[in-house]
Amino acid sequence: MNNVAIFETHFANWFKTSNAFAFWKGRVAMYAILKACGVKDGDEVILPGYTCVMDVNPIKYLGAKPVYVDIEPSTFNMNPALLESKITPKTKIIVAQHTYGYPCDMDAIMAIAAKRDITVIEDCCLSFGSTYKGKTVGTFGKAAYFSFQWNKPFTTGLGGMAITNDADLAEKVKGLCDSDLCMPSAKEVAMIAAQLSVYRMFIYPRTTALAQNIFRYLTKKGAVVGSSSTAEYNPQMAADFFKGMSSIQARSGLRQLAKVESNIAHRRQMAELYDTLLEQKGWPTRQYDKSVMDPVMVRYPVRIKEKAKALEEAAAAGVELGSWFECPLHPIETPMEVYDYKLGMCPEAEKASQEVVNLPLHPRVSEKTVRKTVNFITGFTKVS
Ligand SMILES: Cc1ncc(COP(=O)(O)O)c(C=O)c1O
Numbered sequence: 001m002n003n004v005a006i007f008e009t010h011f012a013n014w015f016k017t018s019n020a021f022a023f024w025k026g027r028v029a030m031y032a033i034l035k036a037c038g039v040k041d042g043d044e045v046i047l048p049g050y051t052c053v054m055d056v057n058p059i060k061y062l063g064a065k066p067v068y069v070d071i072e073p074s075t076f077n078m079n080p081a082l083l084e085s086k087i088t089p090k091t092k093i094i095v096a097q098h099t100y101g102y103p104c105d106m107d108a109i110m111a112i113a114a115k116r117d118i119t120v121i122e123d124c125c126l127s128f129g130s131t132y133k134g135k136t137v138g139t140f141g142k143a144a145y146f147s148f149q150w151n152k153p154f155t156t157g158l159g160g161m162a163i164t165n166d167a168d169l170a171e172k173v174k175g176l177c178d179s180d181l182c183m184p185s186a187k188e189v190a191m192i193a194a195q196l197s198v199y200r201m202f203i204y205p206r207t208t209a210l211a212q213n214i215f216r217y218l219t220k221k222g223a224v225v226g227s228s229s230t231a232e233y234n235p236q237m238a239a240d241f242f243k244g245m246s247s248i249q250a251r252s253g254l255r256q257l258a259k260v261e262s263n264i265a266h267r268r269q270m271a272e273l274y275d276t277l278l279e280q281k282g283w284p285t286r287q288y289d290k291s292v293m294d295p296v297m298v299r300y301p302v303r304i305k306e307k308a309k310a311l312e313e314a315a316a317a318g319v320e321l322g323s324w325f326e327c328p329l330h331p332i333e334t335p336m337e338v339y340d341y342k343l344g345m346c347p348e349a350e351k352a353s354q355e356v357v358n359l360p361l362h363p364r365v366s367e368k369t370v371r372k373t374v375n376f377i378t379g380f381t382k383v384s
């Protein structure tokens with residue numbers, strides 16, 4: 001078996017599912033699932049209005065309409081109380097996105113979907129290992145997809161995976177891959193290999209902001225394979241969009257998967273430390289129902305009043321601060337009207353976009369980093 005097939009098998013085994021398909025990016029995995037589910041012109045796909053625009057593009061590529069549901073302010077996930085009113089006879093799919101690692105209210109979403117005979121798929125791009133009522137997210141819906149971009153739960157540089165237990169759907173995804181999937185060019189593979197080495201050297205809490213700026217600059221110059229180019233902030237599908245995973249990404253994925261348990265344990269431990277330190281300073285901590293969910297956070301979200309100022313000062317202070325999501329369809333460059341989003345549609349998501357910064361939890365974050373980050377962020381004004 002080649003590296004990609006081995007990675008797919010190990011990944012499927014981790015989730016105890018029967019099928020996994022590796023792709024160039026998470027958005028490609030989502031596209032494959034939607035297409036295999038038969039999403040077509042005129043259909044509607046429901047998703048939270050607090051997401052990455054790369055999650056909306058595959059819907060538009062298939063001629064379908066994205067329909068946005070506002071979020072619950074505590075978990076940043078789709079508010080199930082608002083979901084039913086968005087369903088129409090054209091609704092084909094509900095995308096349950098587990099934001100920052102918090103599981104969605106899967107009982108409520110699955111019940112609404114079952115009543116109306118609508119397919120649920122899970123966006124696990126920000127969530128690896130979280131559980132809801134003891135069951136791992138990614139195993140509730142008909143299929144789920146993951147991202148391995150550099151700031152996700154674990155990274156293969158760029159990368160994505162689709163998983164499903166549904167034999168018929170798996171057959172369709174396989175058919176699509178057999179007929180349409182292109183492979184990364186030799187130049188893209190060489191760039192990914194170089195980038196993976198750079199990530200290994202530079203993605204430390206003190207240097208991430210600098211590395212990120214260099215990468216953005218090099219992406220614009222076409223010198224590295226960026227996770228998103230400006231051209232992707234529009235709903236036109238590129239000819240080489242439907243792309244598979246390279247062997248080098250799969251090899252990195254296998255290495256990451258082999259140590260994912262310690263990655264998960266570390267994330268839990270550091271998130272608890274953030275809880276403790278923030279609480280000591282009288283700041284709000286994570287709010288979720290502990291009797292129902294056990295989140296593995298990708299980043300730790302905090303609401304502050306001076307988001308722009310904090311982001312501006314973080315790099316100079318040697319603090320790694322994340323800005324997602326900057327607007328309901330991240331990033332801020334997104335022309336939202338072409339994606340059927342009108343300002344005011346999701347007030348809680350719009351408020352969160354103005355207030356939320358996120359704190360690092362990746363394996364290179366130490367207790368010292370957490371203390372330093374908390375000291376920095378509590379220098380701003382909390383939103384209670
Ligand atoms: C919630 C969410 N879904 C999907 C994606 C797309 O993942 P990828 O960049 O691997 O295509 C992202 C990307 O950042 C994301 O944040």
